[in-house]
Amino acid sequence: MKKDLFRKELLNYIINNKVSEKFLNSVKGIVISIISKNKTYQSGIKACYGSIEDAINEISNDILIKIRNKAHIFKNLSDNHGAYLYTMIKNHIVDILRNYRFNISLDNESDDFENRIEYFFHSEDLNDSLSDSSETVVVAQYFFKELCKMNDEYLCFYLYKVSRSEEICFSEKTKNAKYKIIQRTKEKLKKLVQENGITEKEFLLAIRIYMSEICEKLRNNK
Incomplete structure (x- = not known):
């Protein structure tokens, strides 16, 4: 659905409480898109609802209720209604999986966590995939705020050590102390x-x- 038409259908639902078939299909389309991108989501959602089809219908109905509850936010948005709705739906799905105690992870090979960070930091695949993905940017900006709740020195030390083999702080600490910082930060992350x-x-x-906005400042002030 085109951007202007999507906004019109969304506001029509909020104001008149009427769900058009086009708008409902758009909501379902976002739900399907989020679930289909992650195999762990698929298995978790299927376990929660019994089938993907049932999950799509129930989640879509839940989202319609959430949209009504957040009507004031959608009305005040000048743009990016679709991006905001996408983030809302994704957070809802994550909450469902969290409540059922499913471990949602970006990487099933948890022992190789650092190697994958280093690989993707220097991968052209990541740059190419982000060039036309506003959805990825919206979610990343949300997660950036979550990262800001962590200890900035510990996280920056860990990230620079893993991605660039560089120690930007804690020069006074012993090798053992640095190792403990890395391990604890990795687990929290x-x-x-x-x-x-x-x-x-x-x-x-x-x-x-995070590294650009937080760690670079920390690095330059050392």
Whole structure:
């Protein structure tokens, strides 16, 4: 559905409480898009609802209720209604999976966590995939705010050590102390990823933003 038409159908639902078939299909399309991108989502959702089809219908109905509850936000948005709705639906799906105690992870090979970060930091595939994905950017910006809740020195030390083999702080600490910082930060970071259910690309874009806006300042002030 085109952007202007989507906005019109959305506001028509909010104001008149009438769901057009086009708008309902758009909501279902977003739900399908989010679930289909992640195999872990698919298995978790299927376990929760019994079938993907039932999940799509129930989640879409839940989202219609949420849209009504957040009507004031949608009315005040000047643009990006679709991006906001996408983020709302994704967060809703993550909450469902979290409540059922499914571990949502960007990487099933958890022992190779650092290697995958380093690989994707230097991968052209990531740059190409982000060039036309506003959805990825929206989710990454949301996750960036979650990263800001962590200890900035610990996280920046870990990220620079993993991605660039560079130590930007803690020169006074022993090798053992640095190792403990890395291990604890890695576990906290992995837990945050699991709780938010983001994809690798969303995670790595958020990390790039974090390193640019937070870590570079820390690095330059040392």
